[in-house]
Amino acid sequence: xxxxxxxxxxxxxxxxxxxxxxxxxxxxxxGSADQDDLVQEISLQLWRSFPGYDPRxxxxxxxYRVALNVxxxxxxxxxxxxxxxxxxxxxxxxIVTQEDAQATTRSAPAEGAGALQRDEDLQRLDQLVxxxxxxxxALMLLYLDEQPHAEIAAVLGLSVSNVxxxxxxxxxxxxxxxNRSANGD
Amino acid sequence: MExxxxxxxxxxxxxxxxxxxxxxxxxLRDSRLGKAQGALRRLAILLSAGLVVDLVVLGAxxxxxxTHAAQPRFLFIGLLIHACAIGLAASSLYQLIGIARxxxxxxxxxxxxxxSTLRIARIRTWKWTLLLAPLLWLPILIALMQGFLxxxxxxxxxxxxxxxxxxxxxxxxxxxxxxxxxxxxxxHDANWWQKLLxxxxxxxxxxxxxxxxxxxxxxxxxx
Numbered sequence: 001x002x003x004x005x006x007x008x009x010x011x012x013x014x015x016x017x018x019x020x021x022x023x024x025x026x027x028x029x030x031g032s033a034d035q036d037d038l039v040q041e042i043s044l045q046l047w048r049s050f051p052g053y054d055p056r057x058x059x060x061x062x063x064y065r066v067a068l069n070v071x072x073x074x075x076x077x078x079x080x081x082x083x084x085x086x087x088x089x090x091x092x093x094x095i096v097t098q099e100d101a102q103a104t105t106r107s108a109p110a111e112g113a114g115a116l117q118r119d120e121d122l123q124r125l126d127q128l129v130x131x132x133x134x135x136x137x138a139l140m141l142l143y144l145d146e147q148p149h150a151e152i153a154a155v156l157g158l159s160v161s162n163v164x165x166x167x168x169x170x171x172x173x174x175x176x177x178x179n180r181s182a183n184g185d
Numbered sequence: 186m187e188x189x190x191x192x193x194x195x196x197x198x199x200x201x202x203x204x205x206x207x208x209x210x211x212x213l214r215d216s217r218l219g220k221a222q223g224a225l226r227r228l229a230i231l232l233s234a235g236l237v238v239d240l241v242v243l244g245a246x247x248x249x250x251x252t253h254a255a256q257p258r259f260l261f262i263g264l265l266i267h268a269c270a271i272g273l274a275a276s277s278l279y280q281l282i283g284i285a286r287x288x289x290x291x292x293x294x295x296x297x298x299x300x301s302t303l304r305i306a307r308i309r310t311w312k313w314t315l316l317l318a319p320l321l322w323l324p325i326l327i328a329l330m331q332g333f334l335x336x337x338x339x340x341x342x343x344x345x346x347x348x349x350x351x352x353x354x355x356x357x358x359x360x361x362x363x364x365x366x367x368x369x370x371x372x373h374d375a376n377w378w379q380k381l382l383x384x385x386x387x388x389x390x391x392x393x394x395x396x397x398x399x400x401x402x403x404x405x406x407x408x
Binding site: 158 | 187188191192194195196197198199202206208210213288289290291292293294295296297300396399400403404405
């Protein structure tokens, strides 16, 4: 049974780690309506699972497990559906000061050019990550998030050596695909 | 390009996110957390109700078997219905326990394997229910008439009528499988209909089995 105290604690932790919601939903759903759907599903599943949360496990590891499980299931379930209708309710997670960030970029042209190149690179990286199979995508997300191999192994349920091997292979694959896309293949 | 260089950019974007992301805690608190509990309760009620129906059918067919054990024609029909009811109840119970034990906070590969296994069980049950229903309605009608009204359809109905009904059931099954294979890729807007046809044709089962193998293979170092 969840109490108001538990609810407050849950919401505080969720707010603290909101970036995980954003990154996972961005990697597994396309379009803002689908991404918001996924954020909602992950938030609700986190809330359902929260009474069973063991504080000995880092909250981030626990959150990644739930979020990735929901996201992979969502992707498999909704894979065939084309997103056509926008979500009617207000989004749970949104970027609120994007205009401010863009204004800062405009006011500093030299920095802005570097930022533009960086944004393009990240966009290409996003596309390459999105093209990976669901489990590889989870692995790459955790790797880019600078999680240690032991932590990735704990989230996914693999051995540490297996994680290392798979990351090396994925790095090679992404490098190859990156070069291909750069050469316009 | 090296991925490690891009990792730095990725990290910088993460730091930027802190200032631009807004998580609407109030929205989640006001309308959604309460609903999450309600949805769980509804799911538990739905699954339990299904199991209760299965158990009632199991009890009724068992009772029919017991009272008509000496009449081979009714014994055969009773056994047929009872076997189907056992299969259905066992599958419902397996799924109910599986869903109750599902812990989304467990490692991703393990949970995805369990989800695929449960999905396979659900599709198989649904497929066999769809395939057997047109064939079983006649034995069920015979058992109901005998059990509740004491009317023996073997004596009152003509044999050609019984055979024609059975053949009609076979035709319905064949037509269903054919339609499933031919039309399951169409009607993208009619999700439930497409899903039903894909379940019937077996293509959803193939996809679910492939996903399970993919999960199992992922645990291997060489995959």
